[in-house]
Ligand code: NAD
């Protein structure tokens with residue numbers, strides 16, 4: 444029987460690449476539910492190709508347009524957060540790919556876990572903000588959380604056949620982003636257009652800016668801390684500009700395993716869909732002949748976001764939620780040219796300094812911390828951009 448897949452955020456970078464993988468295996472996969480925010484034409488096209496039972500656009504006007512376009516077809520159309528939750532918990536789903544961006548992914552991911560649906564997780568912000576609650580619920584419901592993020596997929600793959608308890612150190616690789624060799628002065632002047640040109644990966648706007656500030660790697664350190672049983676002090680970052688080694692793990696005997704591949708998200712996406720099996724595919728394979736692979740330590744002075752993420756993880760409680768919210772707002776303001784590139788870490792630092800950490804937060808406390816941080820960040824951004 445075909446594996447039944449639903450995708451939250453099917454109109455985004457990861458969502459589209461997931462469908463690109465799925466289309467090569469029409470017998471093996473069936474698509475049940477797809478969601479986007481407001482891209483009517485792309486979702487309509489995906490519905491035509493994959494014939495899901497449910498299509499959701501969270502923007503109500505966009506959902507009305509989609510409904511009109513799909514009139515007479517069998518695919519149901521829903522709108523809003525209600526629609527997103529219906530897609531996340533769609534009856535009969537074997538695996539839910541969570542590929543929405545940001546904090547918006549938390550609620551539907553938790554709903555899917557509560558419904559006993561296995562998760563292929565791309566939305567790292569879910570684990571950053573509420574890792575302890577998400578992982579505990581997944582354990583209780585015996586739900587698998589299979590990472591899609593390439594670094595975490597690499598670690599997950601290296602761990603197969605090994606004892607998680609024998610793991611001693613994680614080395615997360617980072618490309619270093621487009622500004623790896625920029626001085627502080629040069630960083631001050633970079634534009635959104637420059638930040639959106641990643642040297643190795645093609646991704647959505649928010650994660651591309653996160654890669655340029657290295658906040659992406661900070662979020663990934665916190666993501667790794669929840670997925671794998673190691674303290675933050677045993678999770679290191681290695682700058683590896685070629686993005687060929689996707690991460691490395693060291694066992695207690697000192698032996699290191701790494702996973703390699705081309706910088707193409709369709710590899711970790713495919714593995715998350717076929718786990719624990721491996722399937723042949725037509726993706727371009729890696730040729731290592733003549734390739735040089737380099738590794739250096741990250742520069743926390745020029746890329747303070749990475750240090751802030753570690754600090755947030757050490758402080759724990761609501762602090763990672765606050766850093767995530769401040770980052771989402773700051774990145775959006777940078778993309779709208781309201782603040783400069785170096786204002787992103789500045790804004791995050793200020794919000795962190797204002798926050799009083801709440802330990803062992805429940806879900807309500809996490810949502811309150813997120814709302815609080817967004818309000819504070821908005822105020823700070825207004826001051827910087829001179830809008831009052
Ligand atoms: P994207 O911006 O390209 O796509 C985001 C998707 O989510 C779109 O379908 C969009 O319509 C939807 N969406 C956005 N805001 C929403 C909201 N408030 N409510 C409901 N839906 C919403 O992003 P992406 O690059 O595909 O990244 C998705 C997630 O995967 C992020 O958490 C990112 O960190 C993670 N990730 C991405 C990559 C990559 O290569 N793109 C790699 C690793 C991890």
Ligand code: MG
Pocket residue numbers: 592593594663
């Ligand atoms: Mg990654």
